[in-house]
Amino acid sequence: AQSVTQLDSQVPVFEEAPVELRCNYSSSVSVYLFWYVQYPNQGLQLLLKYLSGSTLVKGINGFEAEFNKSQTSFHLRKPSVHISDTAEYFCAVKRRVDYKLSFGAGTTVTVRA
């Protein structure tokens, strides 16, 4: 079975500063990797996903993530955050031949002016 660890439960950051959210996964087979964002009182929205090919994946709202197979990581980054990026971020992994998404515990990002 696959599992996901999000290393930071809360990340406070100032507006226009960079942010990195860390995600590590474990799986014995090839996987797809995802980052979802959940704004307050809303559902989950897909930010980006890694399926294959280039290890640097660009998503919506200026976010990007890098897949590192040797370190089994999929860290999410944004060079300059906005107040509107305040949300909870979930890393998720899925075996390529499976339907089941395994989610991390989430990282709450709070952007301050």
Next chain:
Amino acid sequence: DAGVIQSPRHEVTEMGQEVTLRCKPISGHNSLFWYRQTMMRGLELLIYFNNNVPIDDSGMPEDRFSAKMPNASFSTLKIQPSEPRDSAVYFCASRTTTGSSTDTQYFGPGTRLTVL
């Protein structure tokens, strides 16, 4: 596209009452998932349907929970009788198993359930 639609958005009920949550998946999607989100346990998959057939219900907590998908455009999650520990946000998600985006699940806005 309207996205995944869930109703109600909020539900407050008393212990012992029956609760029914509803979901309309994205048109053309043939897979549907029900999740529960709590502070203690995070996001948990409750049940997965493919082509209206329940494939995996191993996440359903107990017999008080049941889910149906009578057709491709509608699913329900029922709790009878409800208990305070069922209080959570329940999400529905759908995906297609054909084409180029078979891996992506699209989530609804959720139903926040409070059982008093």
